[in-house]
Amino acid sequence: MSNDNQPVLEDIGVSTMDKNAIGENWKDVKHEFLTEAERDEIALRVNVISEIIKAREVSGMSQDAISSKTGVKQSVISRMEQLETNPQLETVLKILKPLGKTLGVIDLEQPQV
Numbered sequence: 001m002s003n004d005n006q007p008v009l010e011d012i013g014v015s016t017m018d019k020n021a022i023g024e025n026w027k028d029v030k031h032e033f034l035t036e037a038e039r040d041e042i043a044l045r046v047n048v049i050s051e052i053i054k055a056r057e058v059s060g061m062s063q064d065a066i067s068s069k070t071g072v073k074q075s076v077i078s079r080m081e082q083l084e085t086n087p088q089l090e091t092v093l094k095i096l097k098p099l100g101k102t103l104g105v106i107d108l109e110q111p112q113v
Helices: 026-033 035-060 063-070 075-081 087-099
Strands: none
Touching: 026 035, 035 075, 035 087, 063 075, 063 087, 075 087
16 A cells, blocks of 8 residues: 555556556557558658757747747647647648748658758
8 A cells, every 4th residue: 555545556467567457558559559651651740840949949949939920829739739630731831930940741752952
């Protein structure tokens, strides 16, 4: 029992080190439950959002500043940056504009500069 008389996981027979749970780490879980296409989509989404965050930080603009220039609510920008939502293309383009950025379509095999 824990100090506040609440049972902890071990007290009720659940091992916190149970390797038969979902997986030992995120990589195992991704490969067990997601298709290759889903993993690729997640990686692409993370890369795009990471680049948007980097551009915003380099520009010195806050989420509030982007919001006031674009009309996109700061809370929407925050959720997007935290990968809690899939923003519409229109929203991404609005956010990129005051950062002096846009999206481009490139070959997947093209080396990144």
